[in-house]
Amino acid sequence: MAMQPTDEATAVVLAGGGSRRFADGSKALATVDGEPMLERVVRTAASVTDGTPIVAVGSADQREGYADALDTAVRFVVDAGDRAGPLAGLERAVTVADSGWLLVLACDLPLVDPRVLSWLADHQSPEIDAIIPETGGETHPLHAWYRRESLRNELVTNPETQSVRELLDGLAVRPIPAAERPDEFDLARSVRNVNTVAELRRVRQAIDDERADGEAADR
Template identity: 40%
Template sequence: MTKATGVVLAGGRSRRFAGGDKALATLDGDPLLVHVVRALAAVADGVVVNCRADQRPSFEAALAAADLDGPVSFAVDDRPDEGPLAGLVRAFGVIDTEYAVVLACDMPLVPASSLTALLERAADAGTAVVPRTTGGLEPTCAVYRVGRGRSAAETAYTDGERSLHALLQRLSPTVVDISAVGLDERSLTSVDTVETLARLRGASRGNH
């Protein structure tokens, strides 16, 4: 297995999620954060959670209560509320592996097998491997070469950018269709609202 660190981007304010911090909202009995960390831990040598300082105690408690494989550490935002690009810069700064497998905290349905498939393609990619949906590229479910990614992310941030799409423009990543790595639109669902979470819970109950 390629040496890689899993990165969870979890520092957002969940402004569209009326039920509090969406990372701690539960699906099938576990917080979304735990689902994401579990998927990353299955393919990486360790997991780093990027979050704000005020989130860390509750995140640590949620992770401690879960049955997880591998170490989990934190990269606490030194520039909170500056968007996902700032969070990724912070996470890249504490990683010493060649690759980072990045996943947003609100994407609990991404299977570890798809992350493995993305990581396997990274050896032939110059900067990053990013899946493409019908809506465009998905930078919060992707694999980045840490060295190139860190440099480009820092430059983009310094230039005033705050989005990960701005980072991708600088990286010219290898793009793969979601079906090629075992993903579909449902597995890439972002739980941005309580209504979206309710739909996932209803679908889960229907499958039992």
């Protein structure tokens, strides 16, 4: 599978949330395998797109905190005030990006796999506005590809839309079920997100277990 950056694509990482369910400070800055989750997501996104990643934040103070924690070069946008949740960041991002496609990721996907992202990008076609993976009967719209112009038009023409689910109703969506994935990677692992400290601990343990299994196999 080709791992070249996707032409005419920009990553958008949504990091403006208040981490209300995360009881230990900023979720985006919580560390996994020695680095902030936000940096892990941004770095992975940058590896499969050809533009500078855009990070959507909730405030100027949040932007400063994230800037200090990131090693990867990014552009910041502050969430639009007339929308809530992920759409607040998306509304700003579509006005800054100039590429044909956007890779939209939540900031709490510490196991996001560049091979999965490239595989999803392979499904881009002229008649499709969004490419969204599915696992266990659940869709993952914040681990997905969107045609920028279609996303912008939908946001502009429907200012009353306040949820991602509503947004998708106006787009030509190509769902990608887990059954279609190649054997060499794990889609469910890539879309696994972290909302609580307990979930963070489980992700850290999973990484430790994978590393131990790899070391045992090398012996």
